[in-house]
Amino acid sequence: MLSIYLAYLKTSIAVMFQYRASMLIWMIWRVIEPIIYLVVWTAVAKSRGGEVGGYTPGTFAAYYIVLMIVQQYTFTWIMHEYEWRVRSGTLSAVLLKPIHPIHSDIADNIGYKVLMTVIIFPAALFIGLLFAPVFTFHADLFILFLLAVVLSYVMRFFIEWALALVAFWTTRNEAFNQVYFLLGLFLTGRIAPLGLLPDWLREVGDALPFQWMLAFPVELLLGRLTNGEIAHGLTMQVLWLVFSFGLHRIVWWRGVRKYSAVGA
């Protein structure tokens, strides 16, 4: 299995080098997006006498820098790919291979992240110089943070992989994807830290996995959570991980049956 992953990684990195320009453009967007929110929230905090919802311009900066890094390491683009795979018939080739297709997707995802590591940290440093984040480092929190990021990544991967398979039932899942991303924009803590959201929206968020993907690891590292909240968050991550793992198994099995029934 390891040698298969190595071969996958080699090809996916080779393919990415072929698309240097578009990779760079996506990357720029990933850096600019948090800067936009950061600029807005810094202005809001200043106009409110230097603080909003417990965040100062300095802690906002720390929040968005960490968020950018966590987002970078946990995001997937698989939901945009499956419709094309099903429609173009490339899925047939994948189904003929004696290996589950999720492995090449995982390898692609890891390959991209390895490659982008060389960009994301200088970018974080650059934003740090511009916005002067206020940040205290706690070694014990950092270890828990790493655990939370890994759990977030795996959980997010299975959820989004399972949702990508909606493409088996509809050939127009871009609309469905938009709903997912819009919810995510608010409920992962991207557009604003969750503490700033109205109560009703946070209640909606509690029933969904989004906050455990980004907001939780970020707030954990920044020392904004109590021990009880950390334990609760890690538990929720594990529960969502178990759920999404089961979900991807069921959806894949039924999806392939469907695909094979109507014509590949």
Place this chain on the structure above:
Amino acid sequence: MTMPAIQVSQLSKTYVVPEREAGLSAAFKSLIHRKTREVKAVDQISFTVDEGEIVGFLGPNGAGKTTSLKMLSGLLYPTSGEAHVLGHIPSKRHRDFLSDITLVMGQRNQLVWDIPVIDSLERNRAVYRVPRSDYQSTIDELTELLDLGELLQKPVRNLSLGERMKCEIAAALLHRPSVLFLDEPTIGLDVTMQRRIREFISAYNREHGAAVLLTSHYMADVEALCDRVIVIHHGRVLFDGPLTDLVARFSPHKTIQIELDTESADLSEYGDVVEQEGARYKISVDKAVTPEVTGRLLADLPVIDLTVEDPPIENVIEQVFSSENAES
């Protein structure tokens, strides 16, 4: 002898397709009540293919050939009936099964578009768990048989159609499958390339004793490769047997070609004169009377040269399909 490589019995596939009339009102109606229609793509076909056999799978477009190949390679669930390939049920897509077959269909299956061919091959090597030592010898063999040479270092998108097909086939055979499903392996290629691929399939079959089931619209492929053909039409098997039997059964005529010393002979009493070119004549005669007509021609006329031929295989196939149409 062990069981056959491919065993198919009463295999059927019915598609349910939405049916909708043109126009906006019909589009609205279909929102509420979807009309569907069943299409029998494959209708209770049965056959077996032994190890080492090359069988041609013939039929017009839409006859059910590709659907059958997809069922046999595990991409489609059959609606009813059974298929066994190398002892496996294809639709279960067991890893051992997938590791021992290949399906070549179109030109976009095996290779990663943006990287050199050799990198795609290396990727397949890992996926199929081919040991390094076997890998190198297989690459050498494929390179020689298919004349891949410097193609291996080129990115796939820079290859011509024929070059891509050769590389596609190489990638599909890297794991040395025992059963090959080839759907139009020579389509769109020039005559030289077609011959090359044909020779390759034949050599692979000889050397590895693989069972090959192939479809092709080029009769030259079929004549060169297949001792046996299965003709399907409207999802049903019309004929299964040696190519020569197909001709014997479905072509009631033979063509007699004669050369006389005169250009003005009237041969209509012997049979249908289908062609005359100077002193060369072609007459189509009923198969049963061919010996007798030949005898009379030789006795009655100053014959310089005479040959008796079967009609071209294309015409025979056409005949098979049209006779089926007449029946149904």
